[in-house]
Amino acid sequence: MERPVRFNTNVKQVEAPASFMGDGFMATSFDKVIGLARQNSLWPLPFATSCCGIEFMATMASHYDLSRFGAERLGFSPRQCDLLMVMGTIAKKMGPILRQVYLQMAEPRWVMAVGACASSGGIFDTYSVLQGIDQVIPVDVYVPGCPPRPEAIIDGFIQIQSLVGSESLRRRNGERYKALMDSYAIQ
Amino acid sequence: MSLPEYHVKLPDGSIEKQTTTLNLGPTHPATHGVFQNILELDGERIVSAEQTVGYIHRAFEKIAERRPLYQITPLTDRLNYCSSPINNMGWHTTCEKLMGIKMPKRVDYLRVIIMELARISDHLICNSVVGVDTGAFTGFLYVMQYRELIYEIYEEICGSRLTTNIGRIGGFERNFNDIAFRKIEKFLVEYPKVLKEFENLFSRNRIFMERTQGIGGIDGQRALNYGFTGPNLRAAGIDYDVRVHKPYSSYEDFDFTIPVGKTGDCYDRFLVRNQEMYQSLKIIEQAYRKVQEFKGTDADVFHADAPEYYLPAKEDVYTKMEALIYHFKIVMGETNIPAGEVYHSVEGGNGELGFYLITDGGRSPYRLHFRRPCFIYYQAYSELTKGSMLSDAIITMSSLNLIAGEMDG
Amino acid sequence: MPLTNQQIIERLTEKFGQDIFDIHEPYGLLTFTITKDLNLKVLRFLYDEPDLGFTFLTDLCAVHYPDNVGKELAVVYHLHNLVENIRVRFKVFAGTEQPDVFTATGIFESANWQERETYDFYGVNFVGHPNLKRILNVDEMDYFPLRKEFPLEDQTRTDKDDEMFGRGNLIGLN
Numbered sequence: 001m002e003r004p005v006r007f008n009t010n011v012k013q014v015e016a017p018a019s020f021m022g023d024g025f026m027a028t029s030f031d032k033v034i035g036l037a038r039q040n041s042l043w044p045l046p047f048a049t050s051c052c053g054i055e056f057m058a059t060m061a062s063h064y065d066l067s068r069f070g071a072e073r074l075g076f077s078p079r080q081c082d083l084l085m086v087m088g089t090i091a092k093k094m095g096p097i098l099r100q101v102y103l104q105m106a107e108p109r110w111v112m113a114v115g116a117c118a119s120s121g122g123i124f125d126t127y128s129v130l131q132g133i134d135q136v137i138p139v140d141v142y143v144p145g146c147p148p149r150p151e152a153i154i155d156g157f158i159q160i161q162s163l164v165g166s167e168s169l170r171r172r173n174g175e176r177y178k179a180l181m182d183s184y185a186i187q
Numbered sequence: 188m189s190l191p192e193y194h195v196k197l198p199d200g201s202i203e204k205q206t207t208t209l210n211l212g213p214t215h216p217a218t219h220g221v222f223q224n225i226l227e228l229d230g231e232r233i234v235s236a237e238q239t240v241g242y243i244h245r246a247f248e249k250i251a252e253r254r255p256l257y258q259i260t261p262l263t264d265r266l267n268y269c270s271s272p273i274n275n276m277g278w279h280t281t282c283e284k285l286m287g288i289k290m291p292k293r294v295d296y297l298r299v300i301i302m303e304l305a306r307i308s309d310h311l312i313c314n315s316v317v318g319v320d321t322g323a324f325t326g327f328l329y330v331m332q333y334r335e336l337i338y339e340i341y342e343e344i345c346g347s348r349l350t351t352n353i354g355r356i357g358g359f360e361r362n363f364n365d366i367a368f369r370k371i372e373k374f375l376v377e378y379p380k381v382l383k384e385f386e387n388l389f390s391r392n393r394i395f396m397e398r399t400q401g402i403g404g405i406d407g408q409r410a411l412n413y414g415f416t417g418p419n420l421r422a423a424g425i426d427y428d429v430r431v432h433k434p435y436s437s438y439e440d441f442d443f444t445i446p447v448g449k450t451g452d453c454y455d456r457f458l459v460r461n462q463e464m465y466q467s468l469k470i471i472e473q474a475y476r477k478v479q480e481f482k483g484t485d486a487d488v489f490h491a492d493a494p495e496y497y498l499p500a501k502e503d504v505y506t507k508m509e510a511l512i513y514h515f516k517i518v519m520g521e522t523n524i525p526a527g528e529v530y531h532s533v534e535g536g537n538g539e540l541g542f543y544l545i546t547d548g549g550r551s552p553y554r555l556h557f558r559r560p561c562f563i564y565y566q567a568y569s570e571l572t573k574g575s576m577l578s579d580a581i582i583t584m585s586s587l588n589l590i591a592g593e594m595d596g
Numbered sequence: 597m598p599l600t601n602q603q604i605i606e607r608l609t610e611k612f613g614q615d616i617f618d619i620h621e622p623y624g625l626l627t628f629t630i631t632k633d634l635n636l637k638v639l640r641f642l643y644d645e646p647d648l649g650f651t652f653l654t655d656l657c658a659v660h661y662p663d664n665v666g667k668e669l670a671v672v673y674h675l676h677n678l679v680e681n682i683r684v685r686f687k688v689f690a691g692t693e694q695p696d697v698f699t700a701t702g703i704f705e706s707a708n709w710q711e712r713e714t715y716d717f718y719g720v721n722f723v724g725h726p727n728l729k730r731i732l733n734v735d736e737m738d739y740f741p742l743r744k745e746f747p748l749e750d751q752t753r754t755d756k757d758d759e760m761f762g763r764g765n766l767i768g769l770n
Contacts, residue, residue, distance in 0.1 A: 047214065049221050049243050050592045051268040051350055054312070058338075058348075061331035076216035091595075093734050094221060094242045097213055120755070123261065126246040127741055127750045128733060147349050241732035248717070249741065249748050284623060411652055411678075414706025425678075432681050529623050530655070530674060530685065541655055543674070556657040558674075566709045595732055 014040060031169055038082070038108070039165040040070040042157075045081035047101065049088030052115035055147040056087050064150035069157055078104040083160060084137075089117035090130045102137045103186065107172050110164065111139045112156055116146045138180055195227055195234065202230035209577075213242045219316070219584065220591030222565070231576045236569040240562070244595040251555040255520055256282050257356055259555070264350040266557060267593040270309035270536040272301045272341070272353045277533035280435050281542040282356045285529045288493045293481050294358045295437035297489070299474045300371065301344070301353060302436070302533075303467040307378075308337045309536030310418075310460040310467075313588040317457055318389055320585045321398045326388050333381050336374050343367035357497030358490025368475075375472055382468075386461055396454060403571045403583030404452035413570075414563040417538025419587060422459045423451030429534040440477070441470050453586040460588075495522045520550030537561050537588055561593040599647070599680040601626040607648060611641060627685045635673070635688045636698045642675060642684070643703055650675040650684060653700070656710040658718040660743050666691045669720055673700070690720065699725040717742035 017032035048056055059066050060074070075081040078101050090098055102111070113133050116122035119142040121131035133139060140163055143156035171177055181187070193208045206227040213221040221242040227234045247266070251259050263274040276298050283290060311334055315327035338348040343366050345353040354360070389395045405415075407424040420427055426447045430438045446462035448455030481488070490497050494513045503510035516522050526548040532541035541558030564587065571587075572580040601621060605628070608616050618629040630638055642650040655674040662668055667689035676683050690697055699722040700707040711722045712731040719740035722728055730737065739746060749756070749763075 051265055053220075054268060055349055057312075058331065058335065061335075062328050063332055063335045076214075089243055089245055091242055091244050093244065094213065097242070101214060124245045124250070125749050125753075125756060126250060127746075127748065128244045128246050129750075131750070131753050131755060149348065241730075241734075244732040246741070246748070253748055409705075412705045414653060414704070427678055432678075527622050528627075530625060530683070532654075539654070541674075543655060543657060543672070545659060554659045556655070558655040562709060562713075563706050566706065 031167075034169065035165040035167060039161040042069075042071050042083050042110075042161070042164065043073055043075050043081045044071050044083040044085050045075055045078060045101070045105075047084060047086045047088075047098065049086075049090065049094065050117070052087035052118070052147045055150060056085070056114070056153065059150040059153045064154065066154065066157065069154070069161065071157070078102075079106060081105060082108065082164075083110045083112060085112045085114055086118045086133050087114040089122060089124060090133050091128050092130050093128070095130050095136050098133060099136045108164075108167070110141075110160055111137055112141045112143065112160055113139045114143045114153055114156065115148060116144055118142075119144060122146060136184070137186075138184055193225075193227070197229050197234070202232075206234050211580075213239075220589055220594070222589065222591060222594065224568070224580075224584075226577070226580070228577065233572050233575055233577065233580055236572055236580070238565060238568055240565065241595055243591050245592075247557065248555055251552055253551060255550040256524065256552065257517075259552075260354075261350065261352045263557075264352055265592050266559065267309065267536055267540070267561070267590050268350060269312050269590060270305035271349065271351045272305040273309075273533060273535050274540060275351060275353050276302050276436065277531070277535070277540050278542060279354055279356050280533065281529060281531040281544055282496075283491075284531050285525060285527065285544060285546065286356075286493070286496055287525070288357055288491050288496065290358070290436070290491050291488050292437060292440075293478060293485065293488045294490060296440075296474045296478045297359065297363060298354065298436045299438065299441065300471050300478070301341075303470045303474070304337050304340060304371075304374075306467050306536055307464050308334050309588075310464050313536075313586070314385075314389075314457055314460050317399070317453070317582065317586050318395070320582055321395055323388065323395070326385055330381065330385055333374075333378055336370070336378075340367060340370045340374065343370060355490065355497060357493045362487060362489040371471070371475060375468065375475065379465075379468060382461070382464055390458065390461070398579075399453035399457060399582060399586070401450075402453045402575060402579045403586065404450045404455075405567065405571055406451070409570075410451060410567070413567040415538070415567070416560050416564070417535070418456055418459045418463060419451070419564055420538065421445065422448035422455035424449055427539075429532050429539050433532070435531070435533060441473050443470050453582050456586045522550075524548060524550060532558065535560060537590070537593065538564070559593045561589050562595075565589055565594060599677065599682050601682075601684075604648065604682075604684060607645070608638070608641075612638065625683055625685055627687070629687045629689065632688045632690055632697060635671075635686075636700065636703070638686065639673070639675075639700055639703050648677070649679060650677045652676040652678055653704040653706050653710075654683070656700070656707055656714065658714045658720055660718060662744050664689070668692045669695050669718055671697050671714065671720055692719070695720045696723050697721070698723050701725060716740070719743070 017028050017036060019026045019028035046056055084102060113119045118133050121129050141156050141159050143152055145152050194205045196205050206229055209226045209228055211224040211226055213223045223239040225237045247262050250262060260275050260278055263278045264271040266274045311330050315330050318326040341351050342348055344363055345351050405423050410420050410423040424447060426445045428445045443466045446459050448459050498517055499510035499513055504514045524546055526546050528545040530543045532539045538560030540560060543556040544552055545554040547553040571583050604626060605619055615631050615634055616628050620627055642648050654676045657672055659670045660668055669690050670687045672687050674685050688697060697720055699711055711725055714720050715728055716730045716733050
């Protein structure tokens with residue numbers, strides 16, 4: 001359908017998944033439709049602690065708009081969010097709190113470690129900094145940089161979207177996932 | 188401040204029989220930073236507050252004892268990360284004071300341009316976030332676009348947006364190119380109108396005024412006793428600004444005024460920061476004109492003549508003998524760094540950012556202590572919010588411009 | 597007449613005499629050392645005297661000198677007279693066996709957290725402090741990390757190879 005706009009005409013439309021279409025119906029598998037819906041409407045929880053948080057604010061602002069990808073609504077309550085974006089250094093004092101926030105999130109949940117400090121401790125190889133958040137919670141995507149440019153954060157977000165879209169519905173009930181959670185002592 | 192008690196019994200006439208304990212925990216909405224407040228509430232009124240900090244303690248002072256002086260600049264970036272060039276320049280001027288290096292005027296003026304741009308970017312974040320906390324999101328979105336322009340100027344000069352590591356001990360790493368000057372000109376032309384429009388959104392806005400006037404005020408003498416500096420102190424009526432008291436980097440050559448408030452409440456802080464942005468624009472214009480006056484070979488000066496401390500250009504290192512020797516000495520730490528102790532401070536976005544450096548002749552400091560303004564004035568938060576309501580406490584916190592990186596360090 | 601370093605030191609020596617020693621002016625900032633028990637008296641004197649008027653505590657920190665046996669920990673105060681625009685620095689020394697120093701919170705409210713930070717990093721016990729507990733580090737920590745004998749890195753981490761940073765023990769460069 002012709003869009004009534006003048007400038008923003010080069011918009012990428014989301015394609016319908018492979019399906020069997022008929023007169024008034026379309027049959028696909030659940031995985032594909034649910035994955036499509038989830039990936040384009042992720043609700044992120046920005047867990048911003050330091051400098052990467054300011055780059056995230058720049059990503060959310062109008063210049064590098066993150067809401068183009070469906071992340072319009074930022075939630076601050078873990079119960080309502082899908083994606084935990086950890087941005088900034090996590091000190092050992094903060095570790096238990098991060099774990100608490102992760103535990104409160106409902107399945108399906110994804111975690112993105114933004115920045116060098118969240119991925120591996122960054123330049124702070126000290127006694128008080130957690131050397132990467134994967135010491136306490138499982139991580140899906142790591143975005144390197146100190147701080148990563150907004151384009152890099154968006155790239156990480158797109159990778160999360162492709163993970164979300166291609167995830168099988170049975171993954172969270174399977175053995176491998178259970179073993180992963182056990183390795184972090186999460187019930 | 189005595190030890191806290193939870194669920195304190197309240198006197199008769201209060202709304203409730205004992206206080207409710209509310210944990211305004213480390214994970215904040217609206218990305219303020221990680222610090223915790225345990226509030227004792229009587230209904231909606233705050234009876235007492237206890238703060239916990241240290242959730243992002245990264246042990247800067249201990250890391251600094253390990254690194255040579257020129258490698259400490261990236262650490263100073265991450266103190267007040269909204270205005271990292273000011274921290275960088277503060278560290279460079281401290282080291283130059285220690286080593287006794289005299290800076291050429293052109294370098295000083297270029298530094299002033301960068302520092303005032305950083306101050307504008309810091310105050311922009313603070314003011315627009317105060318707006319967001321009162322419920323007005325548009326101001327934030329509108330001014331972030333101009334912050335992006337400031338970031339582009341940094342990128343032209345040093346390559347990075349936020350944690351800039353700009354400049355070197357002894358000057359800058361390269362001369363500002365034409366593109367950087369064009370961008371600075373564009374900023375000077377476009378930004379004043381934007382600031383005026385941002386001000387119009389808030390300054391005489393009835394809702395904003397009712398939410399911020401009379402909230403979180405502090406008396407000037409009390410603020411001095413608490414160690415306040417920067418816009419928070421100036422809003423309380425005391426005009427202490429390190430740029431005027433102890434000018435560094437040729438600030439004495441510039442003509443600017445220091446805006447001062449009256450009651451020290453959130454509205455005064457907002458207005459003081461806005462006015463400081465106008466003054467910073469004035470300083471940048473003057474500095475830009477002064478830099479344009481340098482012609483010929485003078486216009487190529489971007490570092491001091493201190494071969495002992497400033498790395499020589501790479502082409503000289505590969506062709507000339509002395510440049511090679513100096514390069515080796517600087518990198519391996521064989522240069523004569525004088526042993527001594529120096530305290531130097533600059534006017535950061537939040538106040539007096541001080542560096543207390545003790546060296547023992549080796550290439551890394553013996554002790555480096557950062558005097559961090561946020562850490563010192565956050566102690567007053569419990570006094571500022573006593574008796575106010577919960578939503579006012581949020582506005583007070585955001586108007587104090589608390590940056591967690593600087594607070595915990 | 598503006599206040600000079602010379603006048604300040606004359607006023608201090610006439611009041612405190614021999615207890616003030618090691619007076620020098622590195623980079624123009626008057627620096628002196630006093631005995632541990634006099635720190636509050638000197639702070640009060642500098643605060644109250646109308647011609648001295650050092651009413652702003654700029655900084656309070658500590659330095660660890662492991663070689664000065666008996667006087668390892670130095671607590672350094674930076675004061676500022678905003679009207680005359682002059683600064684002064686003084687130090688008190690305390691040993692690690694009994695690192696007690698009187699607290700300055702009675703005179704300056706800003707000393708409260710700065711002393712807690714000094715306690716957290718160096719273990720200096722401020723006598724009379726209302727709430728002396730750790731502020732920046734984890735509460736359960738049982739050592740004072742910024743003292744020179746403790747390393748910077750967390751020794752229990754497994755993902756960083758100290759050899760690559762020249763800190764391992766195999767080659768002995770250290």
